[in-house]
Amino acid sequence: VQQIVFISPGRVTAETAADPAIESPTQAIVRPLAIATCDLDVALLHGRVPMQGPFPLGHEGVFEVVDVGEDVRGHARGDVVAVPYHVSCGGCPPCRHGRTAGCTGHGGADTGLLAGQCYGLARGAQNWGGFLADRVRVPFADHMLVPIPAGVEPVTVASASDNIADGWRTVAAPLAAEPGAPVLVVGGSPSIGLYAAAIAVALGSEHVAYVDDDPDRLQRAALLGVHPVDGLPKRLGPYPVTVDAGAQPERLALALRSTAPGGTCTSIGIYYAPTELPLLDMFLADITFRTGMAHSRTVMPDVLDLVATGRLHPEIVTQRVVGWDDAVAALGSVTGKLVITGPAPSAAAA
Numbered sequence: 456v457q458q459i460v461f462i463s464p465g466r467v468t469a470e471t472a473a474d475p476a477i478e479s480p481t482q483a484i485v486r487p488l489a490i491a492t493c494d495l496d497v498a499l500l501h502g503r504v505p506m507q508g509p510f511p512l513g514h515e516g517v518f519e520v521v522d523v524g525e526d527v528r529g530h531a532r533g534d535v536v537a538v539p540y541h542v543s544c545g546g547c548p549p550c551r552h553g554r555t556a557g558c559t560g561h562g563g564a565d566t567g568l569l570a571g572q573c574y575g576l577a578r579g580a581q582n583w584g585g586f587l588a589d590r591v592r593v594p595f596a597d598h599m600l601v602p603i604p605a606g607v608e609p610v611t612v613a614s615a616s617d618n619i620a621d622g623w624r625t626v627a628a629p630l631a632a633e634p635g636a637p638v639l640v641v642g643g644s645p646s647i648g649l650y651a652a653a654i655a656v657a658l659g660s661e662h663v664a665y666v667d668d669d670p671d672r673l674q675r676a677a678l679l680g681v682h683p684v685d686g687l688p689k690r691l692g693p694y695p696v697t698v699d700a701g702a703q704p705e706r707l708a709l710a711l712r713s714t715a716p717g718g719t720c721t722s723i724g725i726y727y728a729p730t731e732l733p734l735l736d737m738f739l740a741d742i743t744f745r746t747g748m749a750h751s752r753t754v755m756p757d758v759l760d761l762v763a764t765g766r767l768h769p770e771i772v773t774q775r776v777v778g779w780d781d782a783v784a785a786l787g788s789v790t791g792k793l794v795i796t797g798p799a800p801s802a803a804a805a
């Protein structure tokens with residue numbers, strides 16, 4: 456297999472490794488059609504994530520099924536599918552409750568982001584490889600492979616595996632509880648905040664504001680039908696639904712200060728250091744705060760359906776699309792959502 460490996464910040468390399476093979480009758484082998492960088496990959500490549508290379512990179516993508524084990528019933532060679540970033544079995548208690556990122560049925564010892572069950576990240580990449588490979592092995596294939604609806608281009612939904620699903624979970628449940636509620640997204644990470652804001656518009660929020668200090672993201676927000684707010688004030692709103700997509704303590708504080716009494720604030724941020732929360736203010740205003748990994752497998756069908764209806768346009772968030780042969784150079788200078796199209800079938804290993 457040809458794969459792209461993260462070495463250290465700013466440095467990736469292409470290398471050849473052993474071809475992944477079907478090791479159990481419920482597994483599948485897939486080949487990439489479109490792979491995206493996660494916001495975490497961008498942070499990793501810029502040296503802001505405490506993970507040591509080398510490991511195979513990539514955990515967002517759309518694939519074509521090239522082989523299935525004999526017990527796989529729901530998928531066949533040629534199917535076009537998205538694969539979630541996190542391995543899950545579909546049958547254990549957390550999976551049955553929709554908490555697929557907490558799967559305990561995968562056979563590994565631990566659960567969680569850094570525990571070895573995510574493609575393309577740290578220990579998980581040692582176990583499962585990364586999506587930036589011309590062949591990828593997928594366990595629990597009937598559960599893990601999510602069909603792409605007819606008419607949806609792989610390049611458009613390459614981030615459905617993780618970042619678009621991550622945006623979805625910040626607004627879908629609060630808007631289901633309070634239909635039409637105004638939403639504030641505090642941006643900062645390359646794509647998740649924009650996806651969250653665009654999904655809030657698509658799900659019927661009466662007013663969606665996106666606050667950030669990045670001109671490129673503010674421009675994309677406007678194209679997504681979102682009200683852009685330039686700069687980082689101390690407080691906005693208040694809004695019944697807020698999102699911290701900044702992953703910086705001061706942006707988290709802005710989201711929390713802007714949450715209306717009784718409202719919900721969801722953070723997609725990964726805070727590696729202890730971070731202050733204004734718990735007294737939150738208590739007095741009855742604010743619900745949510746954090747944690749996205750259970751993307753559970754929401755991916757809804758995300759893909761929303762794109763298929765034409766109400767959500769993730770391609771507006773994408774900064775750059777490059778071919779497979781340009782992937783290494785593009786990753787070395789990545790600043791936002793990068794989508795890499797797969798190698799031609801004839802060029803891939805048989």
Ligand SMILES: [Zn+2]
Pocket residue numbers: 493494495496514540617618
């Ligand atoms: Zn990710």
Ligand SMILES: [Zn+2]
Pocket residue numbers: 543544545546547548549550551557558559560561
């Ligand atoms: Zn499970």
